[in-house]
Amino acid sequence: MNISAKDIHLSYGAREILKGVDIHSENGEFVGLIGPNGSGKSTLLKCIYRILKPNAGQIFLDEEELKAMSIKKSARKMGVVAQHNYYNFEFTVREVVMMGRAPHKKALERDNAKDYEIVEEALKTVGMEGFAQRSFSTLSGGEQQRVILARALAQQTPCLILDEPTNHLDITHQLQLMRIVKNLSATVISAIHDLNIAAMFCDRIYALKEGRIIAQGTPREVLTEDFIRQVYQVDAEIAKDSSGQMHILFKG
Ligand code: ADP
Ligand code: MG
Numbered sequence: 001m002n003i004s005a006k007d008i009h010l011s012y013g014a015r016e017i018l019k020g021v022d023i024h025s026e027n028g029e030f031v032g033l034i035g036p037n038g039s040g041k042s043t044l045l046k047c048i049y050r051i052l053k054p055n056a057g058q059i060f061l062d063e064e065e066l067k068a069m070s071i072k073k074s075a076r077k078m079g080v081v082a083q084h085n086y087y088n089f090e091f092t093v094r095e096v097v098m099m100g101r102a103p104h105k106k107a108l109e110r111d112n113a114k115d116y117e118i119v120e121e122a123l124k125t126v127g128m129e130g131f132a133q134r135s136f137s138t139l140s141g142g143e144q145q146r147v148i149l150a151r152a153l154a155q156q157t158p159c160l161i162l163d164e165p166t167n168h169l170d171i172t173h174q175l176q177l178m179r180i181v182k183n184l185s186a187t188v189i190s191a192i193h194d195l196n197i198a199a200m201f202c203d204r205i206y207a208l209k210e211g212r213i214i215a216q217g218t219p220r221e222v223l224t225e226d227f228i229r230q231v232y233q234v235d236a237e238i239a240k241d242s243s244g245q246m247h248i249l250f251k252g
Contacts, residue, residue, distance in 0.1 A: 001062050001077060001187055002027050008047055008057035010040075017043050018054070019211040025159075025187050032202035032219075032232030033191045036232060039208045041191040042083060042163050048189065049080045050120040061159065063140060075103035077214040078159040079152035083167065085144060087136060095177050097122055100154030122150040125180055127173075151162045151178060153184075162190035166197060195248050199223055220246060 003025045009019040017040050025031040033041050046052040048059055056112040059066040061077050101115045123129045126146040145168050152160060166174040178201045192198040198205055207215040207222060209231055215222045228236040234250040
């Protein structure tokens with residue numbers, strides 16, 4: 001399944017935040033969205049996962065326009081790991097992950113053995129199986145982030161939208177989370193603020209600045225020394241490790 005956003009405009013009041021953005025992720029492609037703070041990454045993702053309504057433009061899952069789809073139907077196709085996850089009630093970790101099963105159920109349909117199995121499996125995948133009974137609100141930011149990924153895994157969708165999913169994670173869990181997502185072979189659009197993480201995992205990258213896409217291509221094509229200087233005002237050197245993986249070295 002592919003995701004396309006075409007000519008997206010979004011304003012908060014009189015201020016235009018997205019000024020005609022096009023972004024596309026092919027079936028099974030891992031697409032990264034980079035750009036300085038405030039460039040509009042979260043706003044664009046919120047349009048895609050239906051928290052915000054664009055003022056103009058269209059979003060498609062394959063050929064079907066998102067706004068013509070019920071929320072429940074789009075939730076069967078697209079899972080979300082957002083940046084902030086607050087619940088107004090006390091939920092256990094298992095209950096939070098079980099919410100990922102909701103789009104697959106009829107109203108008032110009970111959770112069955114299969115649902116429990118999927119939830120346990122998802123918790124195991126993110127290394128949180130010992131936490132099922134814990135209250136979600138008592139977890140650290142990084143643990144919460146992994147539980148929210150488990151909820152998205154339990155949702156079993158062909159597409160995933162992630163907003164800086166590795167933010168609260170130590171390096172072990174950053175790499176773990178990215179590997180888990182990569183191995184799903186889902187169609188992914190993820191805002192990523194660490195350029196080296198983006199370089200390691202993305203098939204393609206879009207760079208957003210002041211509400212416009214200013215570059216797109218493979219990590220190697222986009223993440224050049226000139227580009228980093230222009231967009232982030234930082235001097236950098238692009239290096240290669242022994243496996244051929246590119247690394248960006250930032251200079252003080
Ligand atoms: P990014 O995720 O790239 O850091 P955001 O999409 O969160 O950027 O924000 C883009 C711009 O929109 C920022 O200048 C931010 O202050 C502004 N913004 C975000 N949310 C709101 C809101 N609810 N009301 C007004 N302005 C907002
Ligand atoms: Mg953001």
